[in-house]
Amino acid sequence: MLFRALCHGLCLGLALMANAQAASVVFLNPGLSDETFWVSYTRFMQAAADNLGMQLQVQYGERQAERQLAQVRALLRSPHKPDYLMLVNEQYAAPEVMRLARGSGIKLVLVNNGLTRSQADAVKAQPGSYAPLLGALITNDEQAGYQMLRDLVASLPATSGPIELLAFSGISTTPASQLREQGMRRALADFPQVRLRQVVSGGWSRQRAFEQAQILVQRYPKVRLVWSANDEMAFGAMQAFEAAGRVPGRDVLFSAINSSPEALRARIDGRLSALVGGHFSLGGWAMVMLHDDALGLPLDRDGHTVRTLPVLQPIDPAKARRWLALQERADYGIDFRRYSAQGKASDYRYPFLTSPVDY
Structure with missing residues (x-):
């Protein structure tokens, strides 16, 4: 019996690892492919994907909503659809992406910009016309x-x-x-x-x-x-x-x-007298949660699917120096696996949901 239980546990563990490694994400990045913020956003997401054993593909919209919708249509025609589609409600484009993705089997998650109240009401009024959202992670703008x-x-x-x-x-x-x-x-x-x-x-x-x-x-x-x-x-x-x-x-x-x-650097030398940052990290935390969803771990254990994360935080000169050094590292000095709910107690809560992560 003990041997059988050990084998069962080992097989389950291997299956969970395989599911996590197979989890694939396409991120519809609304920014320019040479835009500092959105490139750094992608870098942080890629660091999380590499650390968590996930597949990440990024498609830049070049700040053109129609371009992103064309990317979605092409993706839905592809025989190799991702498990997850991560999108930003830039230029109010999210509901149309949700409409196009209806019935595709792809799980959708919103980051940075959530649905406006009128958009959410419209989706709620006709739920059958839109792909459901797995969740939304919003910055504390x-x-x-x-x-x-x-x-x-x-x-x-x-x-x-x-x-x-x-x-x-x-x-x-x-x-x-x-x-x-x-x-x-x-x-x-x-x-x-x-x-x-x-x-x-x-x-x-x-x-x-x-x-x-x-x-x-x-x-x-x-x-x-x-x-x-x-x-x-x-x-x-x-x-x-x-x-x-x-x-x-x-x-x-x-x-x-x-x-x-x-x-x-401008904060360090005083040309900027006040600076707030850290929202580039939101996509990385979303990857942690998608990794867990692929393992079958519930993401709404706190009863919420739309969350505002305190990722934006004041940056003084000391923190600016520290972040400059960390940005030179491909992994940002972060082990994303330690933030996963995998192997944690059932009452585990993601720490980045309630307080900013100090790198």
Whole structure:
């Protein structure tokens, strides 16, 4: 009996390992294939896939919703469909992907941008028209926008009188951009001395923000604070202010969201006075959960399928130096297997769901 039980356990273990190794994921990356954030996002996912023994294929949408939909159609016609399709609700494209994938047998998971309320209501009203979502992992964008403005104001030397602020939002049809701006506006209520002069949509683009800031720096010569929803726009605005003779970190203070090497270095040298980052890690944590789903482990043991993860966190100069060093490692210095529920007690909860992982 003991021998038979041991054999059964061994066979079950081997089967579970085979299932995990066979798990295949296609990630519909909405960004540009040379865009720092989305490339780093992919790198972190690949590090997780390699560590967990999973197959990962990434298809870049090059910020074109129609291109991504064409990729989905081609994928659904392929005889080699993946087990999982990971997508981002960039430019509100997720419901159409869900409609196309109906009946395909592919499990869908959303990352970064979840469904809007109206989209979720539409899906709920006609569930038979859409492939179901296995789950959604969303970044804490509203809190990040809020925290970044608070940190930016805290960086100012003691001063009296009104303080003028400019803000560069991302793309209006991207939930993450909307939430970051909402957080910034919420923080404004804490600082009545800060006057928001204008919010512009920089489209996540350095060049576009530079061109906009060239006009704004002349229109609002007393601006002391510049809030940006990503680092590319921050650096574009910074270039325009520098061309106008304003010194970043002294005459005007800048903030950004991202943890690109350029942003981390700017935080170290003081050109960025406030920085929030870490959202590139969300795809990697999603891979951990898909690895567990492939093993038959329940992901909704806490009763939730839509979760907001606190991946965005403030980055001070010390953390910036540490993250710069870790980014030079292919595995980011992380053993993703230790975060898996495999072999853990039934009440195990993923730690990255409740607190940021400090690399």
